[in-house]
Amino acid sequence: MMTLQDFKNSLEDIKPPENIQDTLKALWYDGQENWEMAHDIAQEIHDSNGSWIHAYLHRKEGDRWNANYWYQRAGRSMPAISLREEWEQIVSELLGEL
Numbered sequence: 293m294m295t296l297q298d299f300k301n302s303l304e305d306i307k308p309p310e311n312i313q314d315t316l317k318a319l320w321y322d323g324q325e326n327w328e329m330a331h332d333i334a335q336e337i338h339d340s341n342g343s344w345i346h347a348y349l350h351r352k353e354g355d356r357w358n359a360n361y362w363y364q365r366a367g368r369s370m371p372a373i374s375l376r377e378e379w380e381q382i383v384s385e386l387l388g389e390l
Contacts, residue, residue: 296384315341340366
């Protein structure tokens, strides 16, 4: 089972770990500072986790209106934590650590 630290360590690789779900793949690309690829993947995930990642990405982009829309679709509200903390929270939850 992959941990948050394992996932962070994988960011040193040139491609995402094999056999990870698309939600984690989107966050891996974001961790690589490839917002466009992360967004392309996230917008094709049609569930609450995809909406949460989509919201996070628009928050990171600075588009708070669009981020709020996606947080609502995810059943969440915009958090009052740093982007880094939110990224770690999403990854941890998707890995089953939370």
